[in-house]
Amino acid sequence: MEGQEQLMLVMSNITKRFPGIVANDHVNFALRKGEIHTLLGENGAGKSTLMNVLDGIYYPDEGEIVIEGKRVDLRSPLDSMKHGIGMIHQNFMLVDSLSVIENVILGLESQGFYIDKKSVADRIEAIARKYNFRVDPYAKIWQLSVGEQQRVEIIKTLFKGARILILDEPTAVLTPQESEELFGILREMKSEGKSIIFISHKLNEVMSVSDRVTVLRKGLLVGTVDTASVTERELAKMMIGRDVLFRLERKEIEQGREVLKVEDAQAHNDRGIMALNKLSISVHGGEIMGVAGVAGNGQVELAECITGLRHLVSGHVTVEGIDVTNATPCTLASAGVNYIPADRLGVGLVPNLSTVDNAMLRKYRQKPMCRGTFIDYGAACTYADGLIEKFDIAVPLRNAPIKVLSGGNMQKLLLAREIAENPRLLIAEHPTRGLDVGATEFVRKTLLEERDNGVAVLLISEDLDEILMVADRVAVMYEGRIVGIVDTHHVDIAQIGLMMAGAVGAKA
Amino acid sequence: MLRFEKRDKTPVQLRVLVPICSVLLGLFMGSVVMLFARVNPLRAYGAIIKGAFGSAYTFSETLVIAVPLILISAGLCLVYRMKFFNIGAKGQYIIGAICGSYLALFGPATMSRPLLLTLMMVLGTLGGALWAIIPALLKVYWNVNEVIATLLLNYIASYILWFFMYGTWGTRGFPLSKNFALNAQLPRILPSPSRLHIGLFFGLAAAVIVWIIIRKTRFGYEARVLGENERAARYAGINVFKTVIIAAVISGGLAGLAGIAHTSAVLRVLQLEINSDYGYTAIIAAWLAGLDPLVAVGISVLLAALEAGGYQIQIVMRVPFGIVGVIESSILFCLLAGEIVTHYRVTLTRRLAA
Ligand SMILES: Nc1ncnc2c1ncn2[C@@H]1O[C@H](COP(=O)(O)OP(=O)(O)OP(=O)(O)O)[C@@H](O)[C@H]1O
Ligand SMILES: [Mg+2]
Numbered sequence: 016m017e018g019q020e021q022l023m024l025v026m027s028n029i030t031k032r033f034p035g036i037v038a039n040d041h042v043n044f045a046l047r048k049g050e051i052h053t054l055l056g057e058n059g060a061g062k063s064t065l066m067n068v069l070d071g072i073y074y075p076d077e078g079e080i081v082i083e084g085k086r087v088d089l090r091s092p093l094d095s096m097k098h099g100i101g102m103i104h105q106n107f108m109l110v111d112s113l114s115v116i117e118n119v120i121l122g123l124e125s126q127g128f129y130i131d132k133k134s135v136a137d138r139i140e141a142i143a144r145k146y147n148f149r150v151d152p153y154a155k156i157w158q159l160s161v162g163e164q165q166r167v168e169i170i171k172t173l174f175k176g177a178r179i180l181i182l183d184e185p186t187a188v189l190t191p192q193e194s195e196e197l198f199g200i201l202r203e204m205k206s207e208g209k210s211i212i213f214i215s216h217k218l219n220e221v222m223s224v225s226d227r228v229t230v231l232r233k234g235l236l237v238g239t240v241d242t243a244s245v246t247e248r249e250l251a252k253m254m255i256g257r258d259v260l261f262r263l264e265r266k267e268i269e270q271g272r273e274v275l276k277v278e279d280a281q282a283h284n285d286r287g288i289m290a291l292n293k294l295s296i297s298v299h300g301g302e303i304m305g306v307a308g309v310a311g312n313g314q315v316e317l318a319e320c321i322t323g324l325r326h327l328v329s330g331h332v333t334v335e336g337i338d339v340t341n342a343t344p345c346t347l348a349s350a351g352v353n354y355i356p357a358d359r360l361g362v363g364l365v366p367n368l369s370t371v372d373n374a375m376l377r378k379y380r381q382k383p384m385c386r387g388t389f390i391d392y393g394a395a396c397t398y399a400d401g402l403i404e405k406f407d408i409a410v411p412l413r414n415a416p417i418k419v420l421s422g423g424n425m426q427k428l429l430l431a432r433e434i435a436e437n438p439r440l441l442i443a444e445h446p447t448r449g450l451d452v453g454a455t456e457f458v459r460k461t462l463l464e465e466r467d468n469g470v471a472v473l474l475i476s477e478d479l480d481e482i483l484m485v486a487d488r489v490a491v492m493y494e495g496r497i498v499g500i501v502d503t504h505h506v507d508i509a510q511i512g513l514m515m516a517g518a519v520g521a522k523a
Numbered sequence: 524m525l526r527f528e529k530r531d532k533t534p535v536q537l538r539v540l541v542p543i544c545s546v547l548l549g550l551f552m553g554s555v556v557m558l559f560a561r562v563n564p565l566r567a568y569g570a571i572i573k574g575a576f577g578s579a580y581t582f583s584e585t586l587v588i589a590v591p592l593i594l595i596s597a598g599l600c601l602v603y604r605m606k607f608f609n610i611g612a613k614g615q616y617i618i619g620a621i622c623g624s625y626l627a628l629f630g631p632a633t634m635s636r637p638l639l640l641t642l643m644m645v646l647g648t649l650g651g652a653l654w655a656i657i658p659a660l661l662k663v664y665w666n667v668n669e670v671i672a673t674l675l676l677n678y679i680a681s682y683i684l685w686f687f688m689y690g691t692w693g694t695r696g697f698p699l700s701k702n703f704a705l706n707a708q709l710p711r712i713l714p715s716p717s718r719l720h721i722g723l724f725f726g727l728a729a730a731v732i733v734w735i736i737i738r739k740t741r742f743g744y745e746a747r748v749l750g751e752n753e754r755a756a757r758y759a760g761i762n763v764f765k766t767v768i769i770a771a772v773i774s775g776g777l778a779g780l781a782g783i784a785h786t787s788a789v790l791r792v793l794q795l796e797i798n799s800d801y802g803y804t805a806i807i808a809a810w811l812a813g814l815d816p817l818v819a820v821g822i823s824v825l826l827a828a829l830e831a832g833g834y835q836i837q838i839v840m841r842v843p844f845g846i847v848g849v850i851e852s853s854i855l856f857c858l859l860a861g862e863i864v865t866h867y868r869v870t871l872t873r874r875l876a877a
Binding site: 324345356361363366367379380388389 | 739740741742743744747748751752754755756757758759760
């Protein structure tokens with residue numbers, strides 16, 4: 016047993032039930048002072064739920080929480096804040112149209128009627144300096160990159176005096192470089208005696224950054240181990256209960272006809288700046304074309320242009336020889352174009368509608384769901400059940416709003432829905448973001464299967480390892496243009512890195 | 524200090540208890556005001572209940588008020604689910620009444636009654652729909668906020684009515700049209716003096732149809748998706764333009780139908796005061812019903828009872844009109860405030876020293 020004095024936090028016998036599921040089943044969790052402690056588990060294992068209990072968002076049905084030897088009753092995030100707990104959620108909780116300062120002081124009780132922006136700005140800058148990063152306190156949130164937004168979230172919690180910091184999948188949305196910078200900040204905090212709870216599905220990160228790991232499986236505690244005493248493979252096994260493949264088999268297959276052809280595409284981004292700069296690319300059936308590049312170089316806009324969600328200023332898009340430039344999403348759907356967007360709750364799914372409603376989003380016009388003017392909800396349920404079963408999605412109640420699904424299960428549902436439509440062209444944007452190792456393996460295998468069936472796949476990802484693992488060719492994007500295409504069989508990673516940074520073009 | 528926590532789920536008991544307690548609290552607040560005005564609250568409330576449900580006749584008068592509320596709130600349940608916040612039912616009601624009345628006042632006298640009435644109802648519905656299409660177009664083309672557009676159109680509609688009443692449609696300088704001919708009067712369904720009319724069936728049919736639209740049809744599904752996430756709706760291939768326009772047409776059309784039906788069956792004359800404030804009351808009915816058009820039927824009857832009972836105590840007990848308003852609004856206020864308790868857990872805490 017550990018000495019009581021060095022324990023920052025003890026959660027014992029925490030049970031939280033939701034309709035249809037026990038998300039946490041008598042879970043015990045202890046956090047030491049000055050440690051980085053990873054919470055690991057499959058999608059839907061109950062990690063976010065346990066942390067939401069600690070943040071006062073959910074009140075546990077059973078169990079007790081002790082902070083620094085004192086029993087506490089956490090009934091709201093405000094309570095948790097008073098006990099020094101700060102949480103950065105899987106989906107950020109910032110107000111886009113407000114400035115950094117305004118977001119930081121939002122919900123702060125001690126603030127009087129009059130707000131002294133200058134002194135708040137100074138304190139924000141002081142915090143940033145302490146951890147060796149910069150942030151403009153007067154910038155509006157929407158002007159910041161995802162990585163910067165995350166830092167605002169961190170500042171927000173530190174500003175409120177957090178001593179226990181919870182980060183729910185912070186690296187899912189970051190580039191590898193940004194992740195490294197984040198780890199630097201976390202290590203700095205740790206050396207100051209702050210305690211950090213970290214959730215991630217990326218085992219290499221877990222190994223490198225954390226001191227101890229607690230594993231959950233289906234709401235139950237599997238155990239807590241010292242990171243130094245385990246391997247990645249052992250962790251994966253604790254988490255899923257079986258061995259996972261870290262290597263995928265890639266069959267050699269005949270490349271098919273050209274399916275997607277984009278020529279000289281130009282398009283604006285949401286802020287009206289030209290994001291695609293005479294971009295051309297072509298993808299064949301039976302091929303996975305990876306698109307690598309630092310976020311914000313036009314990847315999203317490219318995907319949206321092909322799926323009919325964004326207007327092309329000039330250029331052409333053809334799918335299987337048919338011109339679909341600026342066609343409606345409907346036309347594109349019948350041309351066999353399917354899309355797995357990165358922004359799953361913003362574009363792909365409707366958070367407040369049920370699993371059934373979401374499952375038929377692209378199919379409700381077809382039989383058997385559609386009967387003339389009417390929708391046959393019986394058939395829709397059958398259809399949803401089929402997807403749930405085939406893709407092994409954990410859905411406690413299929414008529415409950417989809418927002419209560421765990422992050423990974425939402426992604427699985429989205430993937431299932433798109434693949435079930437038998438696409439000719441599949442555009443996948445960060446398809447494994449937020450997925451556990453088992454599910455990641457499953458998604459990659461599915462993408463490869465689709466390729467083997469002759470589907471053209473455009474895989475947009477910031478994860479080079481992923482691209483190299485599944486893609487046949489990789490196109491590197493920089494400033495709205497493809498700066499080079501290389502074969503992934505014989506590739507020089509350093510070369511790709513330089514191309515992503517805009518330093519060089521492709522080798523001849 | 525009060526603290527609010529969002530509930531994961533509202534317990535069923537609360538969903539029943541809170542509205543009941545809200546009404547009781549509203550009645551209590553009303554009583555306090557009445558005591559100041561030296562009115563015996565128990566007698567007053569007795570009179571309201573009697574005035575609303577006391578006899579077959581008074582109950583039928585309650586239903587007379589409920590009919591337009593049912594019609595309008597059914598349409599609002601649909602557009603509000605789509606997050607198109609039409610608060611212009613008042614204006615749509617007025618325009619519907621004007622359009623339908625045009626036929627009643629100036630239509631060919633030889634037309635048969637069923638034909639004339641059908642045309643009047645159709646014209647009224649079209650008028651209301653037209654008035655709702657304007658803000659819908661402004662919204663889909665220029666992203667004009669529909670709350671402001673519909674609100675302002677209410678004033679325009681009122682003044683159009685003024686224009687006709689003080690102009691060529693009035694009689695001898697009074698803002699009152701000539702009485703509708705028998706052919707232009709929508710049939711009442713109970714013997715006189717009851718004014719309950721066949722509009723009741725329109726209302727019930729509308730509620731059922733809108734319920735089916737929301738729950739069972741493709742269009743209802745599209746409206747729900749669009750209301751929740753416009754980008755997902757576009758990816759799903761939903762025609763945003765068409766969906767918004769159709770929903771606005773249904774909602775405005777029903778408000779217009781309410782206007783002409785009430786005018787033709789109950790008032791039998793076009794005048795300045797045609798009870799167009801039902802357009803606002805119906806908003807409350809739709810929200811209290813949780814945007815379910817069938818529940819909205821029940822809520823409409825309750826709100827109508829409050830209104831009918833209110834008239835009654837004015838007459839019977841000679842209380843000033845203001846008191847009736849205070850009672851009504853106290854009850855509504857408490858009902859709406861009660862919504863907070865159903866959605867949030869409220870706890871009382873002492874403020875910790877900073
Ligand atoms: N508010 C809620 N209502 C009902 N069920 C819920 C709610 N929140 C979570 N759940 C369910 O509880 C289970 C655990 O969810 P949780 O979000 O804690 O998983 P997780 O471990 O964070 O997974 P992921 O890695 O995918 O984010 C899931 O099956 C989820 O559907
Ligand atoms: Mg989670």
